[in-house]
Amino acid sequence: MVVRARLRQRIRGFFAERKVLEVETPLLVSAAAADPNVPVLAVTPHDRSSNCFLHTSPEHAMKRLLSGGFGDIYQLVPVFRDGEQGRQHNPEFTLLEWYRCGFDHHRLADETIDLLRCLLGELPKVTRIAYCDAFQRWAALNPLTSDSAELAAATASQGGDPGWPRGVQQDYLFGTVVAPQLTGLTVVFDYPAEQAALARLKPADPRLAERFEVFIDGVEIANGFHELADAAEQRQRFEAERKRYAASGRVVPPTDERLLAALEAGLPDCAGVAVGFDRIVMRVTGSDDIRSVMAFPHGEN
């Protein structure tokens, strides 16, 4: 608790100095993205009029603020993800999310490292590597061009199921083979487009999206995008995700029309990133279990 309070203070100081405005957005929302990998907790109101949802990230609301002209903004906020529980996960956790106008994902990655240095002190050596290069180096595969047989063989050799869809196999190999190699502080950038529903595609290669993640010793700490500002393209991606989400048998949240309207009205060119606050606390306290950095972890409260 003491460490958490101290880190919050430092974060607020960091952003105050850089003139980034602290904002607040609702936790309880009526529409949300239906990312099959980020399950939403649905809440049924007493009169059963319509489902509400606990937000999985403040991204949509913050983008609406951006399009409303608020400029650079940040938020330190609890978010909820259904069923995520493990050593690195709790269904309710704290995200630090911020947006910078005029930044692309590389420049925002630099600022993320500055923030981590401010919070963690001396950082391990920083490595930057493109997603495909990391995959090539440690899994000897190219996620964009390798054929299915090669991918399936690699998945099977790691104890996975070669019958999984291609994207799942990639995630599996990234988790079992690549991530453990990301020692020190590693920025992975330019992810395959299907793994970044809210990011811009790379103009030079539309198979890739302008997304980055920061790993410290194999643990994901931050995830950022050069934000997609095209309403029509965003709608298409939402629709594709809704179909996959529905297949999982969950309550599908309504499409966030207000976000799409905000994009239509114009989102400034910006990049945004979300940092797992609890994982920073884990790093500072040298803990390897998220429960030990929360006063009342889920299931024990």
Add this chain to the structure above:
Amino acid sequence: MASFNTNEFRSGLKLLIDNDPYTIIENEFVKPGKGQAFNRVKMRNLKTGRVVDKTFKSGESVEAADVMDTDMQYLYFDGEFYHFMVPDTFEQYAAEANAVGDAAQWLKEQDMCLVTLWDNSPLMVAPPNFVELAITETDPGLKGDTAQGGVKPATLETGAVVKVPLFVEEGEVIKVDTRTGEYVSRARD
């Protein structure tokens, strides 16, 4: 057929995989990045006892194994099968020698055991943690040797051989810990 979603996984849960029953020893939720989440599971094959690691996609459903632990009374061995009975219902079950395994050497008629049933047939038999058995054969005890803590082998009525202190004699009933196969004490009359 019943099944479990990965979010219901916890240790002790019984799953059916490739037609074999497994029990979960450890379950860990892993999600290295923003992508697909997985459950990394350490589990024991209840037929072979072998421990294996398997990874499931989170959200997947896995068939449940119809495995149940039931307290039963051991009745008798007919030369091929070991027979057990549920005392409340008088239902009887015949277990093959490989299901009984090492437990056989501790089974005394009328003792209560924990029988694991899979699809209604005995898969595993666990003897009580402590059993009281009579010694059928051991060397005569040596007088005055009680303090030294020496031991000698003794054959029990079920055929098991355990090490007992020198003062214990043939015909006496002793208490044995079946988990370690060690002598605990003389049985109190």
